[in-house]
Structures are given as structure tokens and as C-alpha cells.
Amino acid sequence: GIQVEQSPPDLILQEGANSTLRCNFSDSVNNLQWFHQNPWGQLINLFYIPSGTKQNGRLSATTVATERYSLLYISSSQTTDSGVYFCAVGFLFGNEKLTFGTGTRLTIIP
């Protein structure tokens, strides 16, 4: 079946460290989004990246659609980066739906 897997499930880092979060998906996609869910539960859009590479400040993302994975890079982590990061994928024949991965819980320690 259609699957979206994220790794690692949990990550604890010191402030200032860099991290890489991975998202693997099982089929061709026409949409891939990375979200940060803050402590109040809101999903913040980080990247819309069905293919290619994008950067926004300390964050960057790369999707290799042919190999069915995406990576989210966070550099110089800050405590405000803590939260859950979700990858969500729209499959090519998925009728406008997003399938969410199980998330990576990131904790940044001062």
C-alpha cells in the first residue's frame, strides 16, 4: 500500500547542532510538503518540494523523486526548532489528498 516513512522517530540535540530528517515514500508523487508542528499544535508550512532543492534561512530541503525520498536539513538548531516535523505526500493518483508520515520529534536542549 501507499506508505510514507520518516526517520528518525526521535532526535535530541544540543543547541547549535545540525540535523537531517528523512522521508521515504512508496510511489510517484505530485506534492511533497514539510511541516513543523509547534507546541500549540499548528502545522507550519516549511517547504513545498515535490522535486529539487530549496533553502529558507537555516532550513533546506531536497527531494529526489526518482529515488522516492526527501531530506530536511536544519542547521545551527535553536530551541524554537523543537517540535514534530511531518513529511506529507500527495501521490500522483491520490485525488488531492496528502498522506502524512509518522513524524520526527525534535528536541533541542539549551
Next chain:
Amino acid sequence: DAMVIQNPRYQVTQFGKPVTLSCSQTLNHNVMYWYQQKSSQAPKLLFHYYDKDFNNEADTPDNFQSRRPNTSFCFLDIRSPGLGDAAMYLCATRGGGPYNEQFFGPGTRLTVL
């Protein structure tokens, strides 16, 4: 700023007492979604509207209904909330076409007593 708005942010209801959650958008997007998210889980799609066309997920309980009276507003009605319906409810929108980004509202956290 264009955005997705959800009201209320926190809702407390009693077991079996109907409740309605509201979502509005200023993005003029064709597609609106309702998701349910329980603690430590990923959001789960309940249903979505493409314009006025309603699309229900196969595993969405009959207890959950939705209305979209116009482009800007969408409502989630829970007819007889049970303890298992306590969750965060997220509304999202997307523009028309197959390749557009989804934008989420801040969510409504529902407590069932």
C-alpha cells in the same frame, strides 16, 4: 494577510452533546479539508470538498458530518461526541489544480467530558 481561520481554538463538550467546529479562509481556495489528529499521531483526513463536491474517507465515522455553504466557510459537525473523539481538528485549504500546496489553520482542540 490571507489565511485559514478556525474557531473556536478550544472547545469543551459533553459526551453525546452535538458540537460544530468552524473554518474560514481568505485564500479563495477551491479545496477545503478536515483532519483529525490524536495525541502523538499524524493528522488523519476525515473528508474534503472540491468546490461543492464532498468526498468522504471510507473510514470516517457517520458521527462526523460537514457543510460548506460557500467558498470561504466549512463546518465540521460531530453529532454525538464520544470520549474517543477528543482530538485536535485541523482545517486546510488548497488551490485548484493537482500540484498546489496545502495550508493549515491553527486547529481546534476538542475535549469531551
